[in-house]
Amino acid sequence: MADHNRVVTSSMDAMLFLTDDQLLQGIELMYFAYKGFTSDPDLILQNYSYGRAHHRAVHFINRRKGLKVNDLLDILGITKQSLNRVLRQLINDGLVESRVGRQDKRERNLYLTEEGKSLERQLSDAQRKRMRSAYRAAGSDAVQGFRLVLEKIMDAETRNRITQDKE
Amino acid sequence: MADHNRVVTSSMDAMLFLTDDQLLQGIELMYFAYKGFTSDPDLILQNYSYGRAHHRAVHFINRRKGLKVNDLLDILGITKQSLNRVLRQLINDGLVESRVGRQDKRERNLYLTEEGKSLERQLSDAQRKRMRSAYRAAGSDAVQGFRLVLEKIMDAETRNRITQDKE
DNA sequence: TAATATATGTCAGTATTATTGACTTTATAA
């Protein structure tokens, strides 16, 4: 269903012609997909009286164990006052542990506690499930394209930061 | 760089094996790409003291000219009280026109005024530019995969609603 | 050592976007 009309070669892609309507459709796809993508975690978070900001913090603390507060601020692109409220809640509620840095004692390294890992697992289970079924339905070639386009959509600095981390 | 290791065929895609890490990477890609994707319009909207909610309203009123208030509520998935504030501003500011329905006079059909179209163009220019350059950098095969995966990620009802509209 | 810079945390005030609940007006349908 995918390969029978691959007429345009890689070398022609540079001059790919795209109508405004095709581009607008892509924009709407991003909007609707992102909306579905966040809907499962949003439901779970309600049981904890947490919001998306808590989810993001928990996600990145899990993915980059021991990261510093400043690292998290950079990743999220918000002010420390905004993060502080969320982080304080997570720490007070016993989901996140903040350890004084070993070399530089001004720094704080963030870790999920067992309780934090449990919430993270709940949230990412829901999201992984959606991603897995989408990936399987679309096929591995499509997934490769999906990843490639998303990488190109994001800001270059962001792309550099996260691709360098991943290899 | 893309096709030399395409070992998995379409028929095998149903059993595509995906590690948790691969799925989490996909989740982060969505997060970072969406962030970049909204950043250009956000800057423009600041000049008007508008937010993303205004952008979404303007976008969909442009895309579905004459749509009813209830249609817009369905698309956005918010309450009418939430939409009302935004819509009232846009109407008062002269960017949106609300016309009494021809058959059913309870209904209101929404249209962009010239001023509304001008804002829409500014916003979508920025977003189309980003999409176009991502599409071109990734190539047409990748774009096809991108679109397919996004369609599968969104809720089935949403997918049915928008794909039926588009063909 | 003294001055400066950095990392983190906090308080207060404000804005945007969303919610729920209650209610009104106008118009269509039973």
Place this chain on the structure above:
DNA sequence: TTATAAAGTCAATAATACTGACATATATTA
């Protein structure tokens, strides 16, 4: 005529962000 539907409004609340000001502890530099 009564009930339903579409739109609009008011009020109260919540989550997430912002700016600005300031405090504390630790490192770095002059």
